[in-house]
Amino acid sequence: MKTITMKWALMGIAAATILFSCKKEKSEPAGCSISMTGLAGAYKLTALEYKASAAAKPVDYLAAMEACEKDDIITLKSDGTYQYSDQGTVCTPVKNDQGTWQVKGNTLTSDGTLNGTVASYDCKTMVYYVENSIVAGDRLTFTMVKQ
Numbered sequence: 001m002k003t004i005t006m007k008w009a010l011m012g013i014a015a016a017t018i019l020f021s022c023k024k025e026k027s028e029p030a031g032c033s034i035s036m037t038g039l040a041g042a043y044k045l046t047a048l049e050y051k052a053s054a055a056a057k058p059v060d061y062l063a064a065m066e067a068c069e070k071d072d073i074i075t076l077k078s079d080g081t082y083q084y085s086d087q088g089t090v091c092t093p094v095k096n097d098q099g100t101w102q103v104k105g106n107t108l109t110s111d112g113t114l115n116g117t118v119a120s121y122d123c124k125t126m127v128y129y130v131e132n133s134i135v136a137g138d139r140l141t142f143t144m145v146k147q
Contacts, residue, residue, distance in 0.1 A: 034103060039103060039108075041146045044071065045144055047060075047143035048062040048140070067089050068090060068091035072084065072087055076101055081100055084098065117129055117130075125143060129142070130142075
């Protein structure tokens with residue numbers, strides 16, 4: 001009797017170990033992919049950092065921007081068009097724009113200034129960078145938050 005009970009207990013432990021040891025794969029939230037539909041939405045620039053080289057100290061370029069530029073919104077539409085709106089404090093002259101954009105893999109391109117490599121995206125914040133924008137080896141990193 002002890003042998004049968006012991007076998008059932010061992011089988012139960014083995015089954016529980018198998019069931020609970022499997023890790024669930026981490027899946028990205030629905031719609032968070034780096035794609036036209038995943039990135040679609042209205043964004044505001046919240047950080048702009050420049051590094052002259054990999055070893056250089058970062059410089060806050062957002063601080064140097066005019067107040068009227070810091071509250072602007074760019075709306076990326078899933079149909080491949082975008083609209084840049086001069087919001088809040090309006091610049092003189094008004095800086096509204098529109099055009100086309102696309103993303104292939106992690107490469108973001110547009111017929112305007114929205115160009116670079118998407119480093120991260122979590123459905124709320126998109127971070128992308130442009131290398132060699134002013135001098136060879138530099139990096140300009142944009143952080144944009146969905147509104």
